[in-house]
Amino acid sequence: MYEGAIQDLIDELGRLPGVGPKSAQRIAFHLMQAEPADARRLADAITTVKDTVRFCARCFNVSEAEHCRICQDQRRDGTLLCVVEEARDVQAIERTREFRGRYHVLGGAISPIDGVGPDELHIAELIRRLDDEPVEELILATNPNVEGEATASYLSRLLEHLGVRVTRLASGLPVGGDLDYADEVTLGRAFSGRRELGA
Amino acid sequence: MYEGAIQDLIDELGRLPGVGPKSAQRIAFHLMQAEPADARRLADAITTVKDTVRFCARCFNVSEAEHCRICQDQRRDGTLLCVVEEARDVQAIERTREFRGRYHVLGGAISPIDGVGPDELHIAELIRRLDDEPVEELILATNPNVEGEATASYLSRLLEHLGVRVTRLASGLPVGGDLDYADEVTLGRAFSGRRELGA
Numbered sequence: 276m277y278e279g280a281i282q283d284l285i286d287e288l289g290r291l292p293g294v295g296p297k298s299a300q301r302i303a304f305h306l307m308q309a310e311p312a313d314a315r316r317l318a319d320a321i322t323t324v325k326d327t328v329r330f331c332a333r334c335f336n337v338s339e340a341e342h343c344r345i346c347q348d349q350r351r352d353g354t355l356l357c358v359v360e361e362a363r364d365v366q367a368i369e370r371t372r373e374f375r376g377r378y379h380v381l382g383g384a385i386s387p388i389d390g391v392g393p394d395e396l397h398i399a400e401l402i403r404r405l406d407d408e409p410v411e412e413l414i415l416a417t418n419p420n421v422e423g424e425a426t427a428s429y430l431s432r433l434l435e436h437l438g439v440r441v442t443r444l445a446s447g448l449p450v451g452g453d454l455d456y457a458d459e460v461t462l463g464r465a466f467s468g469r470r471e472l473g474a
Numbered sequence: 475m476y477e478g479a480i481q482d483l484i485d486e487l488g489r490l491p492g493v494g495p496k497s498a499q500r501i502a503f504h505l506m507q508a509e510p511a512d513a514r515r516l517a518d519a520i521t522t523v524k525d526t527v528r529f530c531a532r533c534f535n536v537s538e539a540e541h542c543r544i545c546q547d548q549r550r551d552g553t554l555l556c557v558v559e560e561a562r563d564v565q566a567i568e569r570t571r572e573f574r575g576r577y578h579v580l581g582g583a584i585s586p587i588d589g590v591g592p593d594e595l596h597i598a599e600l601i602r603r604l605d606d607e608p609v610e611e612l613i614l615a616t617n618p619n620v621e622g623e624a625t626a627s628y629l630s631r632l633l634e635h636l637g638v639r640v641t642r643l644a645s646g647l648p649v650g651g652d653l654d655y656a657d658e659v660t661l662g663r664a665f666s667g668r669r670e671l672g673a
Contacts, residue, residue, distance in 0.1 A: 279527075362503065
């Protein structure tokens with residue numbers, strides 16, 4: 276529709292996740308009218324990420340070195356290992372400041388529909404780590420949806436003979452939420468996972 | 475939150491219009507994991523747009539030459555001039571294939587709240603074009619919102635002594651819409667703008 280370069284940019288932006296044709300057009304016009312230095316910084320940031328960011332060789336978190344900051348940090352508790360689907364889940368858990376152990380990023384969840392089986396995930400590497408590292412508790416922090424639950428139950432069956440304690444994040448009512456607005460499954464989980472007060 | 479380059483990219487993406495922190499993170503991870511050639515194409519498209527795309531010297535549409543394709547096209551009717559707010563409005567009108575005249579892009583609409591007065595828009599250039607070109611009808615196609623209406627009424631008052639016919643796009647019910655769902659102002663406009671059938 277547009278002439279050459281601006282249409283090329285709209286096409287490229289439209290391939291990004293969550294960016295529809297209207298947003299792509301809006302962003303393209305924004306960039307076209309932005310300060311050259313601002314547009315240049317974005318283009319450079321994309322190139323730099325491709326050149327410098329990779330996955331941690333141990334836990335598959337994002338990293339600029341062979342091992343990520345968390346794996347390099349000697350103060351982290353090596354007996355606790357938290358298994359997550361994606362590197363962004365590591366950041367979400369880090370923001371809680373509740374967890375001082377280490378992570379293992381699977382790179383997704385088991386999803387037959389999307390053609391993702393156990394072999395597509397970093398599960399073999401997880402088992403190798405359990406051999407090499409002094410892990411006592413493995414916390415399965417995959418998402419509380421169908422794929423995440425399937426992955427967690429696959430892993431718990433796979434690991435039951437290894438003698439490591441396997442736990443799963445609690446499901447229940449979100450803090451600050453309304454009981455009235457909770458879906459039945461969440462409310463049911465909140466019931467079955469109820470805890471004694473003062474415990 | 476993240477290490478160096480990926481956080482830089484998230485920050486840069488978060489500055490784009492309509493891209494919130496979550497989308498920025500999602501896009502950054504997508505780019506990090508994309509094929510290097512795909513990411514490179516996006517970075518190049520941004521740079522190329524800044525280097526090659528500019529505004530048409532006559533109508534302020536986007537262009538890669540001094541004059542845009544529409545201004546260069548000798549088959550367009552020079553007696554009809556359609557005034558729009560933004561270059562993307564030109565594309566929207568072109569898609570209708572209803573209009574074979576030329577355009578003039580104001581570069582926005584009068585909006586005192588945003589500090590945009592007539593002097594910030596390409597209005598002086600419009601008046602110069604009315605002197606130089608054989609325009610017989612000026613179609614005010616600014617948006618049917620407060621700013622667009624204000625701009626249209628400002629222009630119609632400014633141009634009334636020039637002897638050129640000034641028209642405004644019709645407001646009314648959207649085609650395919652439900653009368654029931656139309657807001658009162660739109661429905662009111664549809665009434666006041668009603669046309670005789672068979673006319």
